[in-house]
Amino acid sequence: MLPDERGYYGAFGGRYVPETLMSALEELGQAYQSARADERFQQEIDHYLSHYVGRPSPLYFAANLSREAGGARIYLKREDLNHTGAHKINNTLGQALLARRMGKKRLIAETGAGQHGVATATAAALFGFSCTIFMGSEDVRRQALNVFRMRLLSAEVVEVAAGSKTLKDAMNEAIRDWVTNVEHTYYLIGSVAGPHPYPLMVREFQSVIGRETRRQAVRLTGGLPDYIVACVGGGSNAMGMFSEFLGETKVCLVGVEAGGLGPETGRHAATLSRGWPGVLHGSLSYLLQDVHGQVLPVHSVSAGLDYPGVGPELSYLKDSGRVLFTTATDAEALDAFRLLCRTEGILPALESAHAVAEAVKLARTLTPAASVVVNLSGRGDKDVETVAGEVRQ
Amino acid sequence: MSGGRIAAAFERLRGRGEKGLITFVTAGYPNLETTRSLVLAMADSGADVIELGVPFSDPLADGPVIQRASQAALNTGVTLAAILALVRELRRETGVPLVLMSYFNPILSFGPERLASAAAGAGADGLIIPDLPLEEAGPVLELADGYGLDLIPLVAPTSTPRRIAAIAAQARGFVYCVSVTGVTGARSGYSEKLAGVCRTVREHTRLPVAVGFGIAHEDQVRVLAPHADALIVGSAVIDLIQGTDKNGSVSRVGSLVVELKQLLQKL
Numbered sequence: 001m002l003p004d005e006r007g008y009y010g011a012f013g014g015r016y017v018p019e020t021l022m023s024a025l026e027e028l029g030q031a032y033q034s035a036r037a038d039e040r041f042q043q044e045i046d047h048y049l050s051h052y053v054g055r056p057s058p059l060y061f062a063a064n065l066s067r068e069a070g071g072a073r074i075y076l077k078r079e080d081l082n083h084t085g086a087h088k089i090n091n092t093l094g095q096a097l098l099a100r101r102m103g104k105k106r107l108i109a110e111t112g113a114g115q116h117g118v119a120t121a122t123a124a125a126l127f128g129f130s131c132t133i134f135m136g137s138e139d140v141r142r143q144a145l146n147v148f149r150m151r152l153l154s155a156e157v158v159e160v161a162a163g164s165k166t167l168k169d170a171m172n173e174a175i176r177d178w179v180t181n182v183e184h185t186y187y188l189i190g191s192v193a194g195p196h197p198y199p200l201m202v203r204e205f206q207s208v209i210g211r212e213t214r215r216q217a218v219r220l221t222g223g224l225p226d227y228i229v230a231c232v233g234g235g236s237n238a239m240g241m242f243s244e245f246l247g248e249t250k251v252c253l254v255g256v257e258a259g260g261l262g263p264e265t266g267r268h269a270a271t272l273s274r275g276w277p278g279v280l281h282g283s284l285s286y287l288l289q290d291v292h293g294q295v296l297p298v299h300s301v302s303a304g305l306d307y308p309g310v311g312p313e314l315s316y317l318k319d320s321g322r323v324l325f326t327t328a329t330d331a332e333a334l335d336a337f338r339l340l341c342r343t344e345g346i347l348p349a350l351e352s353a354h355a356v357a358e359a360v361k362l363a364r365t366l367t368p369a370a371s372v373v374v375n376l377s378g379r380g381d382k383d384v385e386t387v388a389g390e391v392r393q
Numbered sequence: 394m395s396g397g398r399i400a401a402a403f404e405r406l407r408g409r410g411e412k413g414l415i416t417f418v419t420a421g422y423p424n425l426e427t428t429r430s431l432v433l434a435m436a437d438s439g440a441d442v443i444e445l446g447v448p449f450s451d452p453l454a455d456g457p458v459i460q461r462a463s464q465a466a467l468n469t470g471v472t473l474a475a476i477l478a479l480v481r482e483l484r485r486e487t488g489v490p491l492v493l494m495s496y497f498n499p500i501l502s503f504g505p506e507r508l509a510s511a512a513a514g515a516g517a518d519g520l521i522i523p524d525l526p527l528e529e530a531g532p533v534l535e536l537a538d539g540y541g542l543d544l545i546p547l548v549a550p551t552s553t554p555r556r557i558a559a560i561a562a563q564a565r566g567f568v569y570c571v572s573v574t575g576v577t578g579a580r581s582g583y584s585e586k587l588a589g590v591c592r593t594v595r596e597h598t599r600l601p602v603a604v605g606f607g608i609a610h611e612d613q614v615r616v617l618a619p620h621a622d623a624l625i626v627g628s629a630v631i632d633l634i635q636g637t638d639k640n641g642s643v644s645r646v647g648s649l650v651v652e653l654k655q656l657l658q659k660l
C-alpha cells in the first residue's frame with residue numbers, strides 16, 4: 001500500500017519534524033519520486049544488488065532445524081549472506097545512489113547493532129561520500145566489532161552518551177546533526193521509521209527480499225508459504241519481506257518484537273505489543289512511553305531491536321490485523337541462536353534469532369504439510385561476545 | 394487570535410518604538426519553585442514575553458544546554474499538569490504574556506483539547522510546538538483558536554518562500570524566526586539568510602517577527618535586532634542557572650534581562 005500525500009498509513013505516519021527540515025523532506029520526496037520513475041536508476045540498483053551484494057540471497061530449507069522443531073518445514077531467507085552481513089545494505093545502496101543523484105556530499109546515519117552503520121559506511125566508501133555514524137555508547141560497547149569495521153571503512157563514529165545510550169539516542173543526535181548540516185548532508189535512515197518519505201522509501205528498497213522469496217518459494221515448494229516470520233526493530237526487514245505478501249491473505253504474517261526480560265517486567269522493547277500511539281523521530285506510530293508522553297527506556301539483548309518506536313506502516317498493519325505481532329525474550333533468542341548454530345551451522349544475528357525462536361514455536365504446532373519462512377535478517381559474528389557473556393552468567 | 398496579552402505587549406513596544414525581549418526557561422529546572430521566582434524576576438526586569446519550556450525526554454531540536462536542563466527537570470518528576478498549575482499561580486502575580494513551548498508528544502499524551510482548555514484556563518497565552526510543522530498543525534490550531542491561545546509557528550533559514558507564505562497565513566501571536574540552521578544553544582554566528590527570511594515573513598503578515606536560537610552576546614543583539622520586533626534568548630538564560638542556587642540564579646538572570654533590555658532600548 002502507498003501512504004497518502006502527507007505520508008499517512010491510516011492514522012499513522014506524517015512529518016513531525018522541526019521546520020528547518022521540512023524543505024529538505026519535500027526535496028527528498030520529489031527526488032525519490034523522480035528516481036523511482038527512472039528506469040536507469042532501478043537498473044543501477046539492480047546492478048549493485050547482484051554484483052556487489054550477491055543477490056539473490058538463497059531461500060534455504062533448514063531440514064535439521066525443521067526436524068528438531070518437529071512440525072512444519074522451516075525455510076530461511078538468507079539475508080545474512082549479503083555483503084556486510086545483513087539486509088541493511090539493500091537500503092543503504094539505494095539511498096546512497098539517491099543521495100548522489102541529489103548532489104549531496106556527506107552521509108550520516110544512526111545505528112544500533114552497527115549493521116546499518118557498517119552498511120552506510122560501505123556505501124560511502126563505494127560511492128565516495130564522507131560519512132558520520134551516530135551510535136549509543138552502550139551499543140559501541142556491545143557491538144565493538146562493527147565499530148571497528150566502520151572505522152576501517154573510514155567513517156567517523158560518534159559515541160552518544162545521552163539518555164539510554166542506545167539506538168533512540170543515536171537517532172536524536174543524527175537528527176540534530178541533520179538539522180545543522182541539512183544543506184549538504186543526506187540523512188540515511190536505517191529503518192522504515194522517521195518522517196515521510198523514509199518509511200516508504202526504505203520499504204521499497206528492502207522489498208527485493210519479498211519479491212525474491214515469492215519466486216523462490218514457488219520454485220522450491222510449488223506455492224506460497226503458509227507463514228512468514230520476521231523480527232521487528234524499526235521494521236525494515238519485516239516490511240521488506242511482508243510488503244510482497246500483504247495481498248495474499250492466505251499467507252500468515254508474523255512480526256516478532258524484543259520481549260527482553262519478559263514483557264511483564266517492563267524491561268523489553270515490545271513497542272506494538274505494549275505501547276500506544278505517540279510521536280517520536282518524525283512520525284506518529286506506536287511508542288513505548290509513560291502516561292505523560294515521555295519516552296521510556298527500553299531493553300533488549302539485541303541492540304538492533306532495542307528501540308522504543310516502530311515504523312508507522314507496521315502500526316497500521318497491527319491495527320488492521322493483517323500482521324500478527326508477538327514477542328521473544330532475550331533467553332528465547334539466545335536459545336534460538338544456539339539451536340541454529342548447532343543444527344544448521346548458521347550463526348544468526350541476535351535480532352534474527354528472535355524470529356527463529358518464534359518460527360520454531362510455531363512449527364511445533366503445525367504438520368510437515370505447512371511451511372514457515374523466516375527472514376534471517378543478519379549474521380551473528382557481531383554478537384559472539386554478547387552470547388559468550390550470557391553463557392558465563 | 395487571542396488579541397490578548399501577546400498582542401498588547403507588542404502594541405506597547407510599538408508605541409514606544411522599542412524592540413522586545415522574549416526569554417525562555419525550562420520549567421522545573423532545577424525545580425518548579427525556582428522557575429516561579431525566575432519568571433517573576435524576568436518579568437520585573439522587563440521581559441516582554443516569557444516562554445516556559447515543557448521538558449521532554451527526546452528534545453531533538455535542542456542543543457546540549459536545554460537537553461540537560463530538560464533531563465534534570467524530568468528527573469525531579471515535573472509534569473505538564475504541574476507546569477499548568479505553576480502558570481495558574483504565576484498568573485495571579487504577573488500580567489506578563491506566558492507561552493508554553495512543548496514538543497508534541499507530551500501534548501498528544503495529555504490530550505490536545507484538554508491541554509488547550511487547561512492552558513487557557515490557567516492564564517497561558519500561547520503555544521509553540523517545535524516538531525509540529527504547518528502540515529500537521531491544523532487540528533491543534535483549531536483548538537488553540539477555539540480557546541483563545543496563540544499557536545506561534547516557527548520559520549527557518551531553510552524555509553522556502555512558498556512555505557513562509559503558508560506559515561505566515563496561519564500564524565498567531567508572532568512569527569518565530571529561527572536565526573540559524575541548527576539546534577538551540579548559544580553560538581556566535583547566524584544564518585546569512587535571516588534578513589531575507591524576515592523580509593519574506595513581513596510580506597505575508599502584519600504580525601510581529603521574533604528572532605531566536607543561539608543569541609547570547611551583545612554584538613548579536615545589535616546585528617539581529619534591526620530585522621526583528623523582538624529577540625528570543627533561551628540557552629543563555631539556562632546557562633546562568635546551571636551551577637548556582639536559587640538566589641544566585643534569580644539575581645544573575647535578572648541582571649541579564651536588565652542588560653539586554655537596556656541594550657534593546659538604546660538601539
Ligand SMILES: Cc1ncc(COP(=O)(O)O)c(C=O)c1O
Nearest residue numbers: 115233234235236237304351378
Ligand atoms: C540483523 C538485523 N536484523 C534486524 C534489525 C532490526 O531492524 P529492522 O526492524 O529495521 O529490520 C537489525 C538492526 O540493526 C539488524 O542488524
